[in-house]
Amino acid sequence: MYYESFGAGRPFFFLPSWGGDAGEGRDVHEPVFAERAGWRRIYVDPPGTGKSPAVPSITDQDGMLDALAALVDDLSGGELFALAGTSAGGLHARGILRRDPDRVLGLLLRAPGIVVDRARRTLPTDVHLAPSSDRERQHQYYDAAEAAADLAFLGHIRRDVTTYALREDPAARFERPTLIVTGRQDTTAGYADAWAILEDYPRATFAVLDQEDHLLPGPGLATYRALVSDWLARIEHSIEHPDA
Secondary structure (H helix, E strand, O other): EEEEEEEEEEEEEEEOOOOHHHHHHHHHHHHHHOOEEEEEEEEOOOOOOOOOOOOOOOOHHHHHHHHHHHHHHHHHOOOOOOEEEEOHHHHHHHHHHOOOOEEEEEEEOOOOOOOOOHHHHOOOOOOOOOOOOHHHHHHHHHHHHHHHHHHHHHHHHHHHHHHHHHOOOOOOOOOOOEEEEEEEEOOOOOHHHHHHHHHHHEEEEEEEOOOOOOOOOOHHHHHHHOOOOOOHHHHHHHHHHOOO
16 A cells, blocks of 8 residues: 655654545645655555555445544554545544544544435535636646545445445544544535534534535645644644653
8 A cells, every 4th residue: 555654753644535645645635744754655645546456355334444543553654643535535544443443642634424324414515706816726626636546446445335334333432632523515525413422522622614515625634734743743742741
């Protein structure tokens, strides 16, 4: 499985959206680490995306989760690590955390997909969504990722709720620093359904960014990066002061 790695220190894994690759997450998050040492940032191309080939034996979301969890285990080398996931990557991050929450230093969920069945999602309108050059840049990332992805492989998994959902609910109580960022005009995953998982994360910051859709961050890029920086600072403080 292809990944890009930058820096040295505690492992930080970024899992992209369904069909997404390492590039978008890298470009959004790397500036946060320009003056923050101590983290090895690992941006992943899941099977069938970017430079990672499809794996025919993976036929459902649990198979995808197994592959990503194995990569995290291999690259973390027994160290504790931080996890970040966008959209479906948020589902994968929660699934990895559920398996062994004690190994996770912190969790970041960006525009997370909470309800897999699209017909059951609570969705806002996009009536107040303003066009922006940032949003156009995001579209370029996703269009490029889609062009490189194995759409037949990914579509086989996504075609049905029974294969696109995890067999077990990824809910797990996690009492370390967490950040959940949603878009007020996200008509794909919404923001309201993410509120329902908040009690699982007693140390979570929950943000709903105005004029942001599922491709966030667009116009709220500076705000998003400030929230990520705060989340990392909270993780570092927890490491230095474990009893605080």
